[in-house]
Amino acid sequence: MISIDRPTADLGDVRVTNRAAVLRHVRRHAPCSRADVAARTGLNKATVSSLVGELIEHGLLRETGLTENRVGRPATMLVLDGARYVGLGLRVGADELVAVAAGLGGDPVLTWRRAFPAATAGPEETVKALAALTRRAVTRVTGAERTVLGLTVAVPGLVDADGDVPAAPALGWRGVPLAAALRRALRDPGFPLTVDSEANLAVLAEQRHGPYAGTADLVHLTGGPVIGAGLISGGRLLRGSRGFAGDIGHLPLAADGPPCACGRRGCLTALLGVDAVIGRLLPDAGPVTDHLPEIERIQALARAGDEPVRTGLTEIGRLLGQAASVLAGLLDPDVVVVGGHLAALAPWLLPAAHAELAARTPVPPGVRLEASTLGSAAGALGGATAALATVEAGRLPAG
Amino acid sequence: MISIDRPTADLGDVRVTNRAAVLRHVRRHAPCSRADVAARTGLNKATVSSLVGELIEHGLLRETGLTENRVGRPATMLVLDGARYVGLGLRVGADELVAVAAGLGGDPVLTWRRAFPAATAGPEETVKALAALTRRAVTRVTGAERTVLGLTVAVPGLVDADGDVPAAPALGWRGVPLAAALRRALRDPGFPLTVDSEANLAVLAEQRHGPYAGTADLVHLTGGPVIGAGLISGGRLLRGSRGFAGDIGHLPLAADGPPCACGRRGCLTALLGVDAVIGRLLPDAGPVTDHLPEIERIQALARAGDEPVRTGLTEIGRLLGQAASVLAGLLDPDVVVVGGHLAALAPWLLPAAHAELAARTPVPPGVRLEASTLGSAAGALGGATAALATVEAGRLPAG
Numbered sequence: 001m002i003s004i005d006r007p008t009a010d011l012g013d014v015r016v017t018n019r020a021a022v023l024r025h026v027r028r029h030a031p032c033s034r035a036d037v038a039a040r041t042g043l044n045k046a047t048v049s050s051l052v053g054e055l056i057e058h059g060l061l062r063e064t065g066l067t068e069n070r071v072g073r074p075a076t077m078l079v080l081d082g083a084r085y086v087g088l089g090l091r092v093g094a095d096e097l098v099a100v101a102a103g104l105g106g107d108p109v110l111t112w113r114r115a116f117p118a119a120t121a122g123p124e125e126t127v128k129a130l131a132a133l134t135r136r137a138v139t140r141v142t143g144a145e146r147t148v149l150g151l152t153v154a155v156p157g158l159v160d161a162d163g164d165v166p167a168a169p170a171l172g173w174r175g176v177p178l179a180a181a182l183r184r185a186l187r188d189p190g191f192p193l194t195v196d197s198e199a200n201l202a203v204l205a206e207q208r209h210g211p212y213a214g215t216a217d218l219v220h221l222t223g224g225p226v227i228g229a230g231l232i233s234g235g236r237l238l239r240g241s242r243g244f245a246g247d248i249g250h251l252p253l254a255a256d257g258p259p260c261a262c263g264r265r266g267c268l269t270a271l272l273g274v275d276a277v278i279g280r281l282l283p284d285a286g287p288v289t290d291h292l293p294e295i296e297r298i299q300a301l302a303r304a305g306d307e308p309v310r311t312g313l314t315e316i317g318r319l320l321g322q323a324a325s326v327l328a329g330l331l332d333p334d335v336v337v338v339g340g341h342l343a344a345l346a347p348w349l350l351p352a353a354h355a356e357l358a359a360r361t362p363v364p365p366g367v368r369l370e371a372s373t374l375g376s377a378a379g380a381l382g383g384a385t386a387a388l389a390t391v392e393a394g395r396l397p398a399g
Numbered sequence: 400m401i402s403i404d405r406p407t408a409d410l411g412d413v414r415v416t417n418r419a420a421v422l423r424h425v426r427r428h429a430p431c432s433r434a435d436v437a438a439r440t441g442l443n444k445a446t447v448s449s450l451v452g453e454l455i456e457h458g459l460l461r462e463t464g465l466t467e468n469r470v471g472r473p474a475t476m477l478v479l480d481g482a483r484y485v486g487l488g489l490r491v492g493a494d495e496l497v498a499v500a501a502g503l504g505g506d507p508v509l510t511w512r513r514a515f516p517a518a519t520a521g522p523e524e525t526v527k528a529l530a531a532l533t534r535r536a537v538t539r540v541t542g543a544e545r546t547v548l549g550l551t552v553a554v555p556g557l558v559d560a561d562g563d564v565p566a567a568p569a570l571g572w573r574g575v576p577l578a579a580a581l582r583r584a585l586r587d588p589g590f591p592l593t594v595d596s597e598a599n600l601a602v603l604a605e606q607r608h609g610p611y612a613g614t615a616d617l618v619h620l621t622g623g624p625v626i627g628a629g630l631i632s633g634g635r636l637l638r639g640s641r642g643f644a645g646d647i648g649h650l651p652l653a654a655d656g657p658p659c660a661c662g663r664r665g666c667l668t669a670l671l672g673v674d675a676v677i678g679r680l681l682p683d684a685g686p687v688t689d690h691l692p693e694i695e696r697i698q699a700l701a702r703a704g705d706e707p708v709r710t711g712l713t714e715i716g717r718l719l720g721q722a723a724s725v726l727a728g729l730l731d732p733d734v735v736v737v738g739g740h741l742a743a744l745a746p747w748l749l750p751a752a753h754a755e756l757a758a759r760t761p762v763p764p765g766v767r768l769e770a771s772t773l774g775s776a777a778g779a780l781g782g783a784t785a786a787l788a789t790v791e792a793g794r795l796p797a798g
Contacts, residue, residue: 008440009408009416017408041407217640229729233639238632240731241616241766245632247728250759252721255654264759322651329646330628330729332639360649360663367640 015051018043020394022051023060026078027105028214031064033075052078058396059084060104080105085397086146088137088191089383090130091154091198092118093376094170094225094274095290097129099137100380101148104388106209110140111377117289123176131185138189149397150191150387153178154198154379156224158244163195169249169261170225194386198222199246200237201382202374203230206337208385210374217333220372221248221323222379223340226269233331249273251326253319271319274341281312295341302348310348317349321356321369328357328367339372346371414450417442419793421450422459425477426504427613430463432474451477457795458483459503479504484796485545487536487590488782489529490553490597491517492775493569493624493673494689496528498536499779500547503787505608509539510776516688522575530584537588548796549590549786552577553597553778555623557643562594568648568660569624593785597621598645599636600781601773602629605736607784609773616732619771620647620722621778622739625668632730648672650725652718670718673740680711694740701747709747716748720755720768727756727766738771745770 021041026032029040038048055061062081067074082103091098095117101110114133118126134151141148155178157168163179179195186193203220206212220230229246231238238245249269250262257266258276270276278285278294281301288294301309324336342349353369361367372378391397420440425431428439437447454460461480466473481502490497494516500509513532517525533550540547554577556567562578578594585592602619605611619629628645630637637644648668649661656665657675669675677684677693680700687693700708723735741748749768756768771777790796 008420008442009413014408014413021407043407231729233632233637233644234635236633236635238637238730240632241733242731244731245729247731250728251725252652262759326650326725327729329649330630330644330726331637332641332643332646334640360661 016394018047018394019051019055019396020392022048022055023080023104023392023394026061026080027208030079030105031077033077035075037078054396056081060391060397082107082109084146085149085388085391086141087384087387088134088141088148088151089154089201089380089385089387090133090151091201091377091380091383092126092130092171093156093379094119095292096376097126097133098377098380099133100377100384101137101141101146102381102384102388103146104391106205106381106385108377108381108384109144109146110137111380112137113376115290119171120289123173123178123181126171127178127181127185130182134182134186134189147397148191148387149391150389151189151193152201152383152386153182153193153195154201154383155195156198156222156226156228156379158247159195159197159200160243163193165195192387196383196386197228197230197246198224198379199228199230200239201230201380201386202339202372202378203232203337203382204237204385205374205378205382206230206372207232209381210337210372212335212337212370215334217331217335219327219331219333219336220378221327221336221338221342223274223338223342223344225273225275227272227323229327231331233333248323248327251323253322268319268323272316272323272342277316277341277345280316281309291341295344298345302345313345313348314352316345317352318356320349321353322360324353324357324367324369325360328361333367335368335370337370337372339374339378340376343371343373343375415793417446417793418450418454418795419791421447421454422479422503422791422793425460425479426607429478429504430476432476434474436477453795455480459790459796481506481508483545484548484787484790485540486783486786487533487540487547487550488553488600488779488784488786489532489550490600490776490778490782491525491529491555491570492778493518493555494691495775496525496532497776497779498532499776499783500536500540500545501780501783501787502545503790505604505780505784507776507780507783508543508545509536510779511536512775514689518570519688522572522577522580525570526577526580526584529581533581533585533588546796547590547786548790549788550588550592551600551782551785552581552592552594553600553782554594555597555621555625555627555778557646558594558596558599559642562592564594591786595782595785596627596629596645597623597778598627598629599638600629600779600785601738601771601777602631602736602781603636603784604773604777604781605629605771606631608780609736609771611734611736611769614733616730616734618726618730618732618735619777620726620735620737620741622673622737622741622743624672624674626671626722628726630730632732647722647726650722652721667718667722671715671722671741676715676740676744679715680708690740694743697744701744712744712747713751715744716751717755719748720752721759723752723756723766723768724759727760732766734767734769736769736771738773738777739775742770742772742774 099112156170165176216235229248251268254266260267260270498511555569564575615634628647650667653665659666659669
């Protein structure tokens with residue numbers, strides 16, 4: 001049983017809370033004036049001026065030359081300042097590593113991809129590769145006069161609160177103490193290092209930086225070898241008691257479906273995972289280690305009107321709609337966003353998925369089901385965002 | 400798109416937050432001394448003394464004669480004071496109305512049941528019956544020198560933020576503006592009146608007053624004609640974008656299962672709803688309006704070792720385990736609690752359900768699956784609890 005005592009508050013907390021409210025307002029409404037911030041947050045103007053001054057001094061906000069068209073004195077406009085601080089996010093994919101460095105506003109100052117077979121290389125080699133990538137990214141970022149405030153690594157699997165990975169079937173990993181191993185490999189990087197599930201970080205990226213930024217009830221379904229879900233409900237990421245929430249890969253969809261690695265048949269992953277989709281639509285492909293070219297082949301065939309591929313995509317779309325209807329019923333989100341290969345194949349999957357979802361949703365207007373626009377960097381961008389969480393929450397950087 | 404701006408804070412909020420922390424501590428650890436409260440909440444002793452004094456003055460805490468065995472001066476012990484204020488909860492079941500009045504500690508000062516066929520009577524007659532029950536309960540409570548702080552009505556179905564019920568299939572209701580109608584029938588009751596789903600209120604009751612009180616990640620599966628889920632994640636009730644979260648009744652479990660009211664086959668409700676269970680285990684029962692005697696017949700047959708009933712219960716238990724595994728994967732709760740007829744039949748359902756759940760849960764130790772001990776009053780007790788929410792959150796009653 002986990003304690004749910006929320007912390008008590010003191011006067012310092014008030015300032016932190018209000019600083020976070022100012023940052024949040026500027027994120028959503030920039031460029032905006034101090035007067036706008038005061039009007040929309042309910043804080044008085046003197047408090048806003050003091051908080052904004054502090055945030056400018058610490059390099060979290062900056063003034064632009066813009067002024068607003070209004071009666072009276074022109075106002076100086078505020079935007080988030082991404083120049084001084086960045087968060088660093090890494091993503092361990094089945095066939096690539098991705099690194100993103102981004103400031104508070106989410107504009108990547110660096111996006112690197114490196115082909116890397118994490119599944120066959122194993123955890124030890126992967127940690128080495130992640131450490132090397134981190135060192136290079138930190139060198140690049142600090143060379144540009146920026147400070148890294150933290151690093152968060154996205155892993156497609158279950159991640160506990162210590163950053164251990166008890167199971168990541170998409171990588172064939174079990175019981176990997178990833179955070180500890182990467183900290184050791186980096187020998188005190190000088191900033192906090194955490195690990196989280198790719199699904200959690202992808203939905204965080206959507207919620208902050210995608211077209212659905214600000215949506216309070218949002219689900220991201222990751223593509224890839226194993227389907228996972230990142231869940232935001234009431235504006236908050238759901239983690240569950242052990243941190244394993246969003247493990248939707250074994251949702252039973254078809255009792256007579258294809259066999260799943262878990263020993264049963266017709267699980268979501270066995271039907272919609274990237275290997276299942278390629279296996280079904282390109283029966284000649286054989287076992288695939290590099291998925292992207294095969295997904296591009298499927299896209300080309302679908303565009304050319306290939307009948308078996310089109311029919312297969314429609315059937316897969318129906319199953320996607322069925323899975324989305326379970327999420328819609330249980331969590332009542334505004335939007336379910338699909339990523340990875342499901343986003344790449346969205347033009348052919350979503351029409352059937354929408355029809356299925358509408359048929360299964362009892363009370364209109366229901367949830368929207370959309371393709372992610374963040375691409376395969378979503379998890380890494382979410383990692384960079386998560387690495388800035390303490391600043392977003394109103395704490396000032398130490399530097 | 401719903402705004403997720405959290406409110407800013409001011410000095411008054413600090414006091415409210417800390418008052419709520421004191422109440423929460425006393426709820427969980429009573430009897431306890433002011434020094435205990437200070438030690439465990441991190442507040443200084445002068446602040447605790449001031450807050451406790453105020454809470455005693457307003458009838459929310461009281462001192463007991465008890466003292467602690469400790470070195471030094473014996474301490475006066477504190478408990479929640481249920482004598483002055485109560486919340487009122489009503490539950491609209493398929494075949495009964497339940498009223499509960501309870502103080503902050505959750506001890507019911509009144510529990511009334513009234514046989515009432517809400518499904519056949521229709522919304523208008525049900526509102527009349529609820530209004531009459533409310534008036535009698537208020538008279539009883541105020542006659543005992545207590546003040547009603549609010550009323551919350553539990554309805555088995557979808558309830559929106561205005562207290563409208565767009566759909567309650569268990570009652571055959573569609574588009575019933577219940578909160579507005581009941582407010583009209585009561586002609587300004589003098590306290591706030593809200594409506595929520597039975598599943599939400601039942602899980603709130605479990606989280607506050609049941610053996611799982613304080614569990615941060617908790618799911619309650621309601622029994623009855625339609626299976627619904629109340630979801631608490633990270634200590635917070637999940638509502639979703641329109642307030643419809645927890646609608647799990649059409650989770651597809653068996654493509655070749657019995658037909659569901661929704662037009663498909665093998666939905667959770669079509670397999671595990673009370674009518675489905677009675678229909679399967681007592682094929683001679685015909686359509687049932689009063690479920691309790693039939694459930695008691697099933698219990699008697701199971702106790703007597705009736706082979707078809709036992710086998711049927713095992714198969715139903717397996718399906719329950721399958722549904723619980725979906726919830727366990729998606730939300731990673733500590734406990735899934737089942738209520739209604741599922742609790743009544745738990746001795747025969749849970750062994751098979753546990754086996755199925757264990758087989759489907761990838762990483763041990765998994766979720767627990769248990770029977771509710773709160774009985775059919777759970778929703779009403781949750782309503783009484785919800786009616787005290789503003790006080791629990793640290794606001795003082797006006798009186």
